[in-house]
Amino acid sequence: MTPVVVLVGPPGSGKTTIGTLLAERLGVAFRDTDADVERAAGRTVAEIFTEDGEPVFRDMEERAVATALVEHDGVLALGGGAVLSAETRRRLAGHRVAFLSVGLAEGVRRTGLSTARPLLAGVNPRATFRTLLEARLPLYREVATVEVDTDGREPAEVAESVLAGLPAR
Numbered sequence: 001m002t003p004v005v006v007l008v009g010p011p012g013s014g015k016t017t018i019g020t021l022l023a024e025r026l027g028v029a030f031r032d033t034d035a036d037v038e039r040a041a042g043r044t045v046a047e048i049f050t051e052d053g054e055p056v057f058r059d060m061e062e063r064a065v066a067t068a069l070v071e072h073d074g075v076l077a078l079g080g081g082a083v084l085s086a087e088t089r090r091r092l093a094g095h096r097v098a099f100l101s102v103g104l105a106e107g108v109r110r111t112g113l114s115t116a117r118p119l120l121a122g123v124n125p126r127a128t129f130r131t132l133l134e135a136r137l138p139l140y141r142e143v144a145t146v147e148v149d150t151d152g153r154e155p156a157e158v159a160e161s162v163l164a165g166l167p168a169r
């Protein structure tokens with residue numbers, strides 16, 4: 001089994017929103033590795049970050065991604081930081097991977113001050129988001145087979161572009 005498409009991108013790029021739409025459009029299931037980690041741990045992502053720290057979360061995430069890549073044949077969204085793992089990037093080779101990109105202003109606006117995103121919950125979410133984008137852009141691009149800009153575009157439009165960027169099945 002292999003996912004129809006794997007979605008990567010920073011927080012607020014629309015992985016959950018676009019992934020849900022795409023799955024509906026294609027008549028397949030949607031799966032999100034953040035939800036997989038939460039189910040396996042019986043805790044929210046924010047609780048894991050607070051109680052055990054980011055490295056523990058990244059280990060759990062790496063395992064969740066590896067499992068989902070072999071188990072899931074629908075649309076798969078990865079956590080925003082999943083590409084930080086070199087092992088995960090290696091595993092993504094050969095998969096159809098769409099990078100949903102978002103600019104700094106729009107990304108910060110979309111994620112707001114939600115405490116559900118522990119990495120952005122600090123005092124200066126804009127600076128944190130900028131650093132995060134700079135560090136991760138090359139990693140998203142390394143794994144992506146298609147890149148779709150989501151800035152100022154409706155979710156339905158973005159979903160169409162992802163579909164158009166996939167090779168025929």
Ligand SMILES: Nc1ncnc2c1ncn2[C@@H]1O[C@H](COP(=O)(O)OP(=O)(O)OP(=O)(O)O)[C@@H](O)[C@H]1O
Nearest residue numbers: 010011012013014015016017080110150153154155
């Ligand atoms: N193309 C878009 N245009 C406008 N708003 C959008 C778009 N895509 C997503 N949003 C909004 O941005 C917010 C974040 O979207 P979403 O939760 O899908 O992002 P995500 O990539 O899954 O984030 P995370 O990495 O935190 O899980 C939501 O409120 C959603 O409605």
Ligand SMILES: O=C(O)C1=C[C@@H](O)[C@@H](O)[C@H](O)C1
Nearest residue numbers: 011034045079080081117118
């Ligand atoms: O961008 C990130 O590093 C994260 C994104 C979310 O999807 C969660 O996986 C978690 O909040 C970390």
Ligand SMILES: [Mg+2]
Nearest residue numbers: 015016017032
């Ligand atoms: Mg999401």
